[in-house]
Amino acid sequence: MCKNFFKVMQDEFEMSMMGELKFFLGIQINQGEKGTYIHQSKYTKELLKKFNMDDCKPMNTPMHPTSSLGKSEDEGKVDQKLYRDPRESHLTAVKRIFRYLKETTNLGLIYKKSKDYGLVGLCDADYA
Template sequence: MDVKSAFLNRFIEEEVYVRQLPGFESAKFPDRVYKLRKALYGLKQAPRAWYARLKSFLLKSGFVMGSVDKTLFLLSCDGDTVIVQIYVDDIIFGGSSHALVSSFAEQMSREFEMSLMGELQFFLGLQIKQGPDGTFVHQAKYMRDILKKFDMGDSKPMTTPMSTNTALDAEEDGEAVNQKQF
């Protein structure tokens, strides 16, 4: 999900003044400046103002903010969960209930002007492939780009330096989880 004009969605708390833009100068008052009422792209306060606006909306909607990652929000409802991850004006989300996820998307669309990007396939340099057996994350494109950048595209491939079949020990005191859910 991509929020259009995200940084323009929030009033700023500090007093910020800007010069008149070329072509928009007042002939009567050429030396005056404008006092901003809302955030603008390029303004240092804009991302913080946008995050505060979105955070407020999510918390009012019943989400709980992550204790470690302040851009991660969780909503639990009747045993189902929606997870929302924010990166500037890009938002990825998913959950255990299609109805709950659809409801969240509708709420967001009513509150903000946005476009749904479809099923997640690429995010922050990670490629994501979703299938019935689970979700797989890889960086094949990044690897190809690095090889190309350093003129190593024709290099001989090497195997993984560790066995891909290594069985890791389960945490004895840990709680069993459904791995496909994550």
């Protein structure tokens, strides 16, 4: 089935077969016997390093539940070269998100192999 698909695609588009897919648009792909695991561990680590946050303290949540972002004139402005939004609360929120990314670097999605090719989606949201 894969060979037939490749032949049909090659007839329609200019392409080549380069082996098993490992990286695509910053996404890492690991294929195994049980399924396919996709994640962005490498990209996240590079992002944290780029902004000197690779040694930051990890956080369990991306934002504090009572946080509110606005454009209050009372707040201090930040250096435009460091962060585009001019308010300190926004920069603090971005740093918290980076700390959350530090905690969740190894999280990803796994697509388990099955015979019926069904896709099942699960969500853990209570909208509280």
